[in-house]
Amino acid sequence: MTVPLLARRDIDFFLFDWLKAHDLPCRNRYVEHSHENFSAFLDLCEDVAARYFAPHNKKGDAEEPQFDGESVTVIPEVKQALDAFVGADLLGITMDYEVGGSQLPRTVADAGLAWFAAANVSTYAYLMLTAANANLLMAHGSAEQIESFVKPMLKGEHLGTMCLSETEAGSSLADITTRAEPAQGGCYRLFGSKMWISGGDHELSNNIVHLVLAKISGGPAGAKGISLFVVPKFVVAADGTYQRNDVTLVGLNHKMGYRGTTNTVLAFGDGAHNPGGAAGAIGYLVGEPHYGLKYMFHMMNEARLAVGMGAVALGYTGYLKSVAYAKERRQGRAAKSAGVSAAPVAIIEHADVKRMLLAQKSYVEGAMALALFCSRLVDIAQSPLSPDEGVSAELMLDVLTPVAKSWPSQWCLEANHLAIQVHGGYGYSREYDVEQHYRDNRLNAIHEGTYGIQSLDLLGRKVGQLDGAGLAVLDSAVRNTIAEAAAHGGEVGVHATALTAAWTDLLSVTEVLLVHDDLEVSLANSAIYMEAFGHIVVAWIWLQLLCVVGARDGEFFDGKRQAGSFFFRYELPKTGAQLALLRSKDRTTVDMRPTWF
Incomplete structure (x- = not known):
């Protein structure tokens, strides 16, 4: 059974049903584009990633680069993949026409480029870093530096x-x-x-x-x-x-x-x-x-979002492979069967396997939606329809960037962990892909700043800066979604009530923590704050998705509804205990002495 790297129907749902990416050409920067060429771009990425990146993923993992004291040797397939990527004009896909770019919206570009991270994150890393490097120089470099370094990078020469x-x-x-x-x-x-x-x-x-x-x-x-x-x-x-x-x-x-x-x-x-x-x-x-x-943050923030999307892609492809395995692997019997005389069932019939798959689905789809939402904010900021819209997009993006980097790095890694478990003993063997996906994804928790550094950025800077302007923009967006969901009634209305309680609690705890009577104590559990903040933001994202799903029929939409309900019933309630701990400004970690370890 051939398993796709990513689920194209999911990508189309996020881009066109939810984010309305086909409306982006109404913005000045993207007027040359259309829904048709967006779809063609996604087709191209899926094809190039599958043909040139995925086939050597395991070989590149097994045959690491070697240094003989003079030069570094990398397997030849890496160069072939880079050449295919550059030959398809993908390296400067979001950059300005004047330097040879295509000015494709980041929302669409990031969705397409996720296939490369899913196929072979090691080879794709060379390209991701190059694009971010070039974007920094476009923003802050001289005309001579752009000519000497950016243009050769877009050609793949540098x-x-x-x-x-x-x-x-x-x-x-x-x-x-x-x-x-x-x-x-x-x-x-x-x-x-x-x-x-x-x-x-x-x-x-x-x-x-x-x-x-x-x-x-x-x-x-x-x-x-x-x-x-x-x-x-x-x-x-x-x-x-x-x-x-x-x-x-x-x-x-x-x-x-x-x-x-x-x-x-x-x-x-x-x-x-x-x-x-x-x-x-x-x-x-x-x-x-x-x-x-200050200049380097231009590249670091782009790389943070790219690392987050890379974590999503690895979690997502691992999830799809574990679903495929669970449908084929027959072991055990249904709990309601008549005993050993009954035929073994596919393990996807077992409730605990369904739990693990639902958890993965809720994590990776929620994280993918969060990543693409941030990409859309980049597009709005680069080509706003009004000055106020551009400012609001930048403010919200500032708040969400550490979350979009760190939440997928934690929870899409957890999806990889569950994918291994679904595979059973096979999941731990190198013959199956999921153990490599886990190892690759484990690095994303430290790439572009550790989880702790991102959480200090969120709590210590982002939610309070400019008198909380970014958090206020996010607050308005969350409350708009809650109002829309409440109007739907039914299960979506119930989820809206749960999000209202969690979001109100989060804002209240944030106010408590921003009172820096003791800065060390206020920031001591910033990582727990990040986790709770991220879970509540992803619940908000899921509520948006559920509003789009509405009452539409079909197994695709039934799956979305079930995954969203899983997140609200199994994941969102975890934030209650976390917020209670944060509200108390607990001193356990602060008071611990090194000699007591």
Whole structure:
């Protein structure tokens, strides 16, 4: 039985029945597009992902990139897949026409690109990072940098990275020590090292464009002194020749997942290669000095949403494979059968297997809808029908971004966990895909900031910033959905009442936590706040979906209704205990002493 990577009918339902993506061409940026070419784009993504990415997913996992001290070897299928992707004009799909992009709406683009993450997240990572790198330079780079680096990236001639973390600093970017010294010709010379750099070295492209955070000597201390630099692996001379920059691969990191993506330790300015005879890696300042962290957030926020969608895709494809397995695998007998004389049934007939599949369905479909909703906010912000609409979209997106990154990374991983369990003993073996999906997805909880960092961002910044303006926009949207659902009556009306109670409780607890009489205590359980916030937001998303389903007939819609009801009955009630704990400003974790462990 051939199992699709993603369910196309689900994607169409989210895009066209719910989000009305076919209306996006009424916005100036997207007037050249139509429902027909949106569908053709989705067809193309499904085809390219299935033909060029999925077939080497297990091979790339088993045959990791190798470093012989001089160069990195990656299996040839990776390059073939990248070439197919670029050849289909997918790399610049959302970017401006003027640089060779297609200005496709992010809502549609992200839905289509999810097939690549589902097919082979390791190979797709090279492309995701490159697109985000190019988008940052389009927003903050100079005309010369766009010409020299963005256009070659969109042709697949260069690939891109982001270089933030260091061995000692980790996620504490204020403590980075990589330094930049002004040099002749308006460039800088960089010295330092970076850790955990995905796609940091390979032979898959003519050049690698590193975006590197560093501190210019003599600048402000801490995060205020961080600047951003383009540091290419090769410096391109005026005559078009390539000269090796002083960027050295120290070694490869070997992770439990994403094994096909090179993950590197890089040294800048260690003297292995001295272009022009001077010390240091040549770097080109992006924008103004000391605004590097602000610029990098352009790429980080895009990458956060992409990581969230990647988590969705891995959870979703694992769910579909576990459903297919459960329909074929015959084991045990129905509880109401007459004993061992009855024939074994497909395990999908067992109530506990249905529970695990329903949980997966509620997680992955809710997460997919959340991710696409955020993509739609990006489209509205980029091409608003009014100034107020654009501002509201940006405010809501600010609040939802840490949720859209972290909630799928937690709960679509849980879907992968349940997919393994549905497969039984086979689920733990490498002959079946679901164990690799779990390993790959486990990394998304730490990619682009850990769960704890995202939760501190949500509670410590996003819900309170601008006097709670973003939360107020979200509040209005939630209450509009509740009113619409209440008008439906029946089961949907019951769910609307449950969401009203949970949302009101969340807002009340948020007010309590934003009173920083003791900041450490207020933020101590931010991760629990994130989990409760995310569950309630996904319940809101499910309520929107159920309003769209309405009373429509058919097994497809029956499945949506059942999954939505599962989330409201099994998942939303969990937030009550979490919010009660948060309201108490419990000190258990704060008061715990290191010597007691």
